[in-house]
Amino acid sequence: MNQPAIQLSQTLLQQLVVLLERDIDDAARARARLHLLDWLGCVAYGSRSEVADKLRQYLSIWGSSGSSWSMGEPDRSWQDALLLNAALGNVAEMDDLHRTSILHPGPVVVPAAVTVAELVGATPVALLDAIVIGYEAMIRIGRALGPDHYALYHNTSTCGGFGAAAATAHLLGLDRNAFVSALANAGSRTGGLWQLRHEAVDTKQLHNAGAAHSGVLAALLAQADVRGPASLLEGSQGFFAATSPMAQPLAVVDNAGDSWQIFQCSFKPWPACRHAHAAIDAVRALGDLDPSAVESVRIRTYRDALLFCDKPEPRNAAEARFSLQHCAAVSLLFGRPEIRHFEGEYLHRTDVVAMRGKIFVAIDEQMDRAYPSHFGAFAAVLDKAGHEREIRVRDAWGDPEQPMSETDINAKARALMCVADLHERDIDAVMDFTTGLTQAGAQLAPWLRSLRALGAGK
The missing domain is CATH 1.10.4100.10 (2-methylcitrate dehydratase PrpD)
Incomplete structure (x- = not known):
């Protein structure tokens, strides 16, 4: 350089x-x-x-x-x-x-x-x-x-x-x-x-x-x-x-x-505010948990994460994406949070509402000092038998320290296009052209035409 x-x-x-x-x-x-x-x-x-x-x-x-x-x-x-x-x-x-x-x-x-x-x-x-x-x-x-x-x-x-x-x-x-x-x-x-x-x-x-x-x-x-x-x-x-x-x-x-x-x-793997991602990763890193056995969940993270995402009762999809409580709840209940978990019936499902009520959030001073260089979170789950698991996550998945692979990024893009109910052939065309943009002889006009086909729909 x-x-x-x-x-x-x-x-x-x-x-x-x-x-x-x-x-x-x-x-x-x-x-x-x-x-x-x-x-x-x-x-x-x-x-x-x-x-x-x-x-x-x-x-x-x-x-x-x-x-x-x-x-x-x-x-x-x-x-x-x-x-x-x-x-x-x-x-x-x-x-x-x-x-x-x-x-x-x-x-x-x-x-x-x-x-x-x-x-x-x-x-x-x-x-x-x-x-x-x-x-x-x-x-x-x-x-x-x-x-x-x-x-x-x-x-x-x-x-x-x-x-x-x-x-x-x-x-x-x-x-x-x-x-x-x-x-x-x-x-x-x-x-x-x-x-x-x-x-x-x-x-x-x-x-x-x-x-x-x-x-x-x-x-x-x-x-x-x-x-x-x-x-x-x-x-x-x-x-x-x-x-x-x-x-x-x-x-x-x-x-x-x-x-x-x-x-x-x-890169962001989860359909939520980035301030909630480390909490999602921490909950998922605790391993297989029986949601029915969960007594309470403690999430500690940096101050801005609470400022933006302390929403125990989200009223719509946008608020659910900015809710530490909702993000942790759907991660505990379903393992891998997907777009559908932040929309429609999932906002008001009895199991989701009940799990959100068991989640308590607070500031972690150590993580607050590390922010914004690191977006971290601590999670602890107490079960009804009195046993507790806890973990501290320094960086979220998708950060340079915990990168998503090219395969992960490709899969994310394809999944979002599929959720948008686009033709598989149009998705394939866009993915193929985008992959080839760095190759010798690549042309922009065909790629733009494929984008138009992608947008044209269902």
């Missing part, structure tokens, strides 16, 4: 753009392909959701026609396509994650890169490189934010525009000055407040869609010489000053020679 020639006199965004010029090798492209496939499974599932129906209703009235693809909507303009694709990638809460920045790059960067790759007729390699670069920009800025930011702001939303802008700027071949303007203007319009967590709303999906759109638009405008403030990050009225006085600005460009940040991202 070539070492970037960064000058300390440059602003942080200028230094970041130089850093993004590092060589991208085949290993990074292969990793980007896995994140692309992971997103495809997530958005296929999301395309059959209630929020997808709402967005399609909106587009039927207010949308415009064009050539860019979207899942099941092949004749939409790029703005319409991006709205759908970026909004739907996190519906199942199975989108990828970077821990120390506490954000999800995939549902913002990938749809932005795919949309622009079609607009400019990019090669598969250029698409994969754009994903790597978009992840890098989004994560590096996100990891510089302090915990004060995450307390109020949805990091995926506030940092997503940077990632979408970087991916688009790469595909457009912008020079350094225009690249900086793309990032700066995307960041100057950032936002995304966590108040959405307190009501049953669809705002989180709009956060992702808005971040992707602002990033793509900022880069397209930068190509037309619409300039932005290079000091946007560290300026006295800039991003860090406004949204995170506890930020560590130099984290944006620290360790410039490290491998690409995409390798530090986690």
